[in-house]
Amino acid sequence: MASRSIRVEFLPDGYDATEVTAPPEVHDVSIPDDAPGTPQVLENPHVDFPGTWTLQGQGEGGTNRYSRTAEVAGSSDTATS
Numbered sequence: 001m002a003s004r005s006i007r008v009e010f011l012p013d014g015y016d017a018t019e020v021t022a023p024p025e026v027h028d029v030s031i032p033d034d035a036p037g038t039p040q041v042l043e044n045p046h047v048d049f050p051g052t053w054t055l056q057g058q059g060e061g062g063t064n065r066y067s068r069t070a071e072v073a074g075s076s077d078t079a080t081s
Contacts, residue, residue, distance in 0.1 A: 002033040008042070009059040010049045011067040026063055038064050 009024040029045045042053045045066070053066035 003030040004033055005030055006038065007061070007063040008045060009063045009065045010046070010053070011056065011065055013068060024059065024065070026059075041069075042066060 005028045007026060008029045009026050011024050027046050027049075029042065031039060031042070031045075038055060040055050044050050045053060049068075050071075051068050052070040054069045056065040056067050059065040
């Protein structure tokens with residue numbers, strides 16, 4: 001299956017944009033080529049960030065910001081919706 005990469009910021013649990021904290025980690029995540037645009041939900045997008053992640057908007061430099069919505073995803077495969 002063909003894939004493409006998107007730049008993703010993984011926001012730490014309890015992230016508050018009004019507080020000064022360490023910057024979120026930015027990673028390239030491979031998603032299926034047939035996923036339209038920017039996915040609203042990512043499941044298991046990165047080995048260090050398992051679980052279900054929901055899009056929160058744009059970060060600095062055009063990255064996509066995601067926060068964790070569930071510790072355990074439905075499968076161990078990377079999926080989008």
